[in-house]
Amino acid sequence: MSAVAVDGVWKFYGDFPALRDVRLEAAAGSCLALIGRNGAGKTTLLRIMAGFSRPGRGQVRIFGNTPRETETRRQIGFIGHGISVYDELSALENLTLFGKLYGLADPRRAALEWLERTGLERVRNGLVREFSRGMRQRLAVARAFLHEPSVLLLDEPFTALDDRAIAVLQTLLRQALAAGKTIILSTHQLREALELASHVALLNRGQAAFCGSCTPEMAADPGLIYARYGEG
Amino acid sequence: MREKILYVLGIVALLILAWNINAIARLPEETQQGVTFKIIFFHVPMWAAAMTAACAALLASVGFLVTKNFRFDAAAVAVTEVGLAFTTVGLVTGSIWGREIWGIWWTWDARLTSALVCWLLYAGYLMLRKAIEEPTQRATFAAVFSIFAFIDVPIVVFSIKWWRTQHPQPVFWAGGSFPPDWTTHFLWNMVAMLLFGIVMVAVRLRQEEAQREIDSLRRTAHAQ
Amino acid sequence: MGFFRQVLVIAAKDLRAELRTKEAINASLAFALVILLLFSFAFDPTEDTTREISGGLLWIVFAFAGALVLNRSFARELPNDCLDALIAAPISGAALFLGKAVANFLLVLAVELVSLPVFGIFYNVRWTSQFGELMLVLALGTWALTVIGTIFSALTVNIRLREVMLPMLTYPILVPALLGAMQLTTGLVAGKPIGPDTMAWLKMLIGFDVVYTAVSLVLVESVLVG
Numbered sequence: 001m002s003a004v005a006v007d008g009v010w011k012f013y014g015d016f017p018a019l020r021d022v023r024l025e026a027a028a029g030s031c032l033a034l035i036g037r038n039g040a041g042k043t044t045l046l047r048i049m050a051g052f053s054r055p056g057r058g059q060v061r062i063f064g065n066t067p068r069e070t071e072t073r074r075q076i077g078f079i080g081h082g083i084s085v086y087d088e089l090s091a092l093e094n095l096t097l098f099g100k101l102y103g104l105a106d107p108r109r110a111a112l113e114w115l116e117r118t119g120l121e122r123v124r125n126g127l128v129r130e131f132s133r134g135m136r137q138r139l140a141v142a143r144a145f146l147h148e149p150s151v152l153l154l155d156e157p158f159t160a161l162d163d164r165a166i167a168v169l170q171t172l173l174r175q176a177l178a179a180g181k182t183i184i185l186s187t188h189q190l191r192e193a194l195e196l197a198s199h200v201a202l203l204n205r206g207q208a209a210f211c212g213s214c215t216p217e218m219a220a221d222p223g224l225i226y227a228r229y230g231e232g
Numbered sequence: 233m234r235e236k237i238l239y240v241l242g243i244v245a246l247l248i249l250a251w252n253i254n255a256i257a258r259l260p261e262e263t264q265q266g267v268t269f270k271i272i273f274f275h276v277p278m279w280a281a282a283m284t285a286a287c288a289a290l291l292a293s294v295g296f297l298v299t300k301n302f303r304f305d306a307a308a309v310a311v312t313e314v315g316l317a318f319t320t321v322g323l324v325t326g327s328i329w330g331r332e333i334w335g336i337w338w339t340w341d342a343r344l345t346s347a348l349v350c351w352l353l354y355a356g357y358l359m360l361r362k363a364i365e366e367p368t369q370r371a372t373f374a375a376v377f378s379i380f381a382f383i384d385v386p387i388v389v390f391s392i393k394w395w396r397t398q399h400p401q402p403v404f405w406a407g408g409s410f411p412p413d414w415t416t417h418f419l420w421n422m423v424a425m426l427l428f429g430i431v432m433v434a435v436r437l438r439q440e441e442a443q444r445e446i447d448s449l450r451r452t453a454h455a456q
Numbered sequence: 457m458g459f460f461r462q463v464l465v466i467a468a469k470d471l472r473a474e475l476r477t478k479e480a481i482n483a484s485l486a487f488a489l490v491i492l493l494l495f496s497f498a499f500d501p502t503e504d505t506t507r508e509i510s511g512g513l514l515w516i517v518f519a520f521a522g523a524l525v526l527n528r529s530f531a532r533e534l535p536n537d538c539l540d541a542l543i544a545a546p547i548s549g550a551a552l553f554l555g556k557a558v559a560n561f562l563l564v565l566a567v568e569l570v571s572l573p574v575f576g577i578f579y580n581v582r583w584t585s586q587f588g589e590l591m592l593v594l595a596l597g598t599w600a601l602t603v604i605g606t607i608f609s610a611l612t613v614n615i616r617l618r619e620v621m622l623p624m625l626t627y628p629i630l631v632p633a634l635l636g637a638m639q640l641t642t643g644l645v646a647g648k649p650i651g652p653d654t655m656a657w658l659k660m661l662i663g664f665d666v667v668y669t670a671v672s673l674v675l676v677e678s679v680l681v682g
């Protein structure tokens with residue numbers, strides 16, 4: 001069974017189809033890079049996979065279940081455009097909060113562990129409001145990994161990250177892949193993504209124009225996929 | 233074809249109305265209120281149409297939330313707008329009657345107050361729609377609000393009635409009975425108003441569908 | 457984790473975030489005091505007039521000041537897309553909604569409990585004679601305000617003119633609840649306990665709370681997940 005299966009998904013804004021009959025699959029332990037131009041539907045698709053919005057037609061299955069089921073949500077880690085942590089709370093309070101919401105046995109211990117893994121243990125009691133941009137991003141990464149999700153959905157994770165945060169994230173993603181977790185990430189930074197990716201999917205105007213293995217020649221020249229499968 | 237049927241129905245409604253107004257004008261004047269009384273031929277059917285619209289809006293809103301089909305959303309906005317127009321005219325005709333019979337344009341009596349609250353609720357619905365850009369969100373949020381508003385109407389009517397009965401009513405009007413031929417004209421007006429309402433809803437529905445198509449084409453153009 | 461623990465976690469989170477900045481509650485409190493002051497010019501605050509309109513005056517203050525707290529409820533989730541993380545978490549929309557409503561309820565109630573003695577001092581009213589029943593009415597009316605305010609806060613969070621839209625949608629829906637709370641409060645402040653003639657208001661208020669809490673819990677999932 002594939003970890004994530006997108007089966008004929010359509011999404012409409014009014015009558016306008018933002019996604020048209022998208023079919024994708026990601027096997028457990030694989031890393032799928034979702035590429036495409038702005039407005040191709042990458043964010044929309046990722047948000048449907050994460051269960052933030054419902055598809056107009058078709059369905060998404062995560063280990064055979066819909067994303068809105070409570071058990072499925074426990075298995076998903078999501079990083080979107082915002083950092084999704086509270087400015088008024090400290091780093092530790094933020095992570096403990098999400099640890100509690102995910103029903104972790106010891107939320108505080110998990111929070112401390114992830115603060116350490118993202119290099120934030122020194123500022124754990126600092127308010128997020130006072131954090132630098134890079135620190136905020138690392139905290140967002142810690143929040144997404146906190147509950148040990150088996151499927152990671154990342155929307156443009158490398159955009160707006162500083163070098164240190166990129167390094168932290170790439171290490172974590174490699175470890176996750178080694179542990180058999182599934183990663184789907186959308187990106188414009190093809191090089192960073194293709195280093196990790198085992199598979200590539202190209203979205204073009206709401207349609208999956210290509211979905212397959214990431215070959216060495218693609219990794220060497222990312223423009224190749226666009227040239228071959230994208231129009232213009 | 234659909235358009236032609238609509239035009240025909242609209243003309244039929246107006247013809248019934250014109251014929252009926254002529255007939256009503258010839259009716260003798262009511263003993264106590266004189267000619268002013270005849271406003272009831274228009275006032276009551278307006279409210280009947282408005283209430284029908286409110287019920288239809290509820291059904292359409294629930295329909296949208298269940299099916300996520302935008303036809304229900306279009307139906308909801310169409311009936312609410314037409315219903316609000318009827319409510320407005322209902323309030324105005326009621327007010328004119330009040331000016332003639334009670335000597336005042338407005339009084340905070342139970343029925344007037346609840347009617348005004350209903351008007352505010354459904355006007356709020358339309359304003360909420362105007363403020364939301366994204367079509368799915370607009371339709372969903374508007375449907376949720378419409379359900380809240382509909383549930384509120386009976387509670388409002390009950391509570392305000394209860395509030396007002398504690399106070400002296402400004403003016404009492406104990407209505408006499410309606411002669412049978414008056415009832416006939418009244419019912420014809422009812423039919424004409426409802427038919428007219430249906431035609432307006434259908435026209436508005438077409439507009440809404442066209443609007444959706446335009447929005448979709450615009451998005452497609454932007455996506456190029 | 458059980459449903460009620462989830463509700464408590466969300467409520468505690470909202471309260472902690474609010475108490476750290478005190479943005480909404482300070483604004484709300486200051487606004488309540490300003491309206492209390494303005495009312496003294498709107499009518500001659502003699503003993504008789506004040507007794508007659510005390511319920512109306514207080515609930516208008518509460519509704520206006522409460523709107524400032526309610527406006528912040530979902531707006532607080534906006535800056536970093538925090539709502540996404542809450543929707544992604546394995547808790548139901550109902551628990552999320554109820555947690556936020558509880559936090560708002562406590563904040564609005566706090567503003568009210570400060571406004572009441574201020575009202576008593578400014579207008580020379582001994583409002584404590586029916587303290588227990590007054591607190592009951594206060595709690596029921598405030599729950600009506602917060603349950604409607606919280607769900608509408610979710611409806612209006614993304615739109616232009618949020619600050620204006622929320623009160624404009626909330627107050628007409630609240631007419632029955634505010635009317636009941638005003639009638640009951642006027643009597644209680646004047647020292648008359650809830651009797652057979654005012655019992656219907658209490659029942660209506662309870663009914664309003666129950667019906668709208670239930671409807672909100674049913675519909676909140678469709679509001680949060682588009």
